[in-house]
Amino acid sequence: MRCLSESWIRLAIVLFLAQAVSGCLSLQIEKTQEGVDILPPLAEFMPMRTTLDEILAYYGAPAEVVDMHGDFALHYRRALSRGASLSIGFPLKYTFLPNPSIKTNGDLLRYDTTVFIFAADGVLKDMKYSKGTERSLWEDYWN
Amino acid sequence: MNRTRLVIGMLLVAAICSGCAVFGRGKNFVPFDESALKQVTPGKTGASEVTQLFGPPNRIVKLSNGNAYVYERSVGKGTGLWLLVLTFVNYDTQYDRIVFFINNDGGVTHFGSSFNSEKASYAMPF
Numbered sequence: 365m366r367c368l369s370e371s372w373i374r375l376a377i378v379l380f381l382a383q384a385v386s387g388c389l390s391l392q393i394e395k396t397q398e399g400v401d402i403l404p405p406l407a408e409f410m411p412m413r414t415t416l417d418e419i420l421a422y423y424g425a426p427a428e429v430v431d432m433h434g435d436f437a438l439h440y441r442r443a444l445s446r447g448a449s450l451s452i453g454f455p456l457k458y459t460f461l462p463n464p465s466i467k468t469n470g471d472l473l474r475y476d477t478t479v480f481i482f483a484a485d486g487v488l489k490d491m492k493y494s495k496g497t498e499r500s501l502w503e504d505y506w507n
Numbered sequence: 508m509n510r511t512r513l514v515i516g517m518l519l520v521a522a523i524c525s526g527c528a529v530f531g532r533g534k535n536f537v538p539f540d541e542s543a544l545k546q547v548t549p550g551k552t553g554a555s556e557v558t559q560l561f562g563p564p565n566r567i568v569k570l571s572n573g574n575a576y577v578y579e580r581s582v583g584k585g586t587g588l589w590l591l592v593l594t595f596v597n598y599d600t601q602y603d604r605i606v607f608f609i610n611n612d613g614g615v616t617h618f619g620s621s622f623n624s625e626k627a628s629y630a631m632p633f
Contacts, residue, residue, distance in 0.1 A: 369512070376515050392594040395632030400601060400623045416608070420619030425604035429568045429575040436570050446632070484572045486608075486617065 392449045394471070399427065399442035402476040404493050416486035423478070432481065435489060440478040444497045447471030472505045529587035530629055537565060537580040539605065541622055547607070552615045557607050564607075573610040579603070582624040586631065601627040 406422065408414075419438060426438035453465030474496035481490040496504075539561040546552070546560060557576060558564070564576035583600040601623040608617040 372512065372515050376518055380518070389592050390594060391592060392596065393632050394596040396598040396600075398600045398602075400621075400626060416617050420606075420617055423619070424621030425577075425606040425619040427602075427604070429570070429577065429606060431568060431570050434571050436575075484570075 388453050390451050392447075392469075394445075394447040394449075396445040396447075397443070402440050402442050402478050402493075402495070404495070405478060405480075405491055409488065409491060411488050411490055414488040416482055416488075419480050419488065434484055436482055436484070438480045438482070442476040442497070443473060444476070445471055445473040446501060470505060472501060474499070474504065527589050529585070531585040531587075533583040533585075535579075535581045535583075537578060538562065539578050539580070539603075541603075541620070544605070544618070544620060547615060547618060549615050549617055554607075554609045554613045554615070557609070557615060561605065570608075573608060573616070576607040576609060578605040580624065582627045584627045584629050586629045588631070595631050595633075597630050597632045599627045599630065601625075 403423070409418070409422075416438075423438075423440055427441045428437075428439040430437040430439060447470065449467065449469030451465065451467040453467075476495045476497050478493045479491065480488055483489050543560040547557065554574075554576070561578055565579045566577040568575040568577065579602055581600055581602045583598060585599075586595075586597045588595045603622045603624045605620045606618060607615050610616050
């Protein structure tokens, strides 16, 4: 019985300490996503052979249609942002006027993208695919 | 002893309940009907019928051999959870889009559609 009470008291102390520092220390983790996963182009999509119809049937409506002065491009895109912020402060403003604090934050916005470039007659001229969200978060952020 | 436990229990509940959660939903609404796409046939349907069925497009992109009419709407869902020193925030935005390619004679040559707004979800950022 005694042990149980002691463990309750310890738990209460830990929780209250955590709450007491909650104004001083905080960590925020954030994720923002726009759009669904972008599939890689099918192997049978070939420049000079594939048509606009085939791309629209497979990918649906693009995020953007861009005029390229004769040619045009369809742009399919998914954006994924990950961020974190850490702040450490000493809420002394009720005691002393200076209120020292340190805050750091970082976020990284990456894209999965497929671009198809068509000639005016709707025949595929070129395509590019990039899956930015599979790259290393750490390396992309610091490089 | 029982009184001590009761006090500690109440304080624990107070500490745990100090966190909170937020859920939010935002809509960029454009009233177009997915089923109206059945009435569009490339080579037969004209631009005026498209605007009759779907209303004015959100964007018109000028192309060398015509125009593209773009219809777009979105649903965004946000989730936030505050737990003492930890905060988790997640936003998910998904789109419904239709693009009609209209030639210089005003006829629909191609169209493409994606309906993903229902896939927007409340989630944690991991």
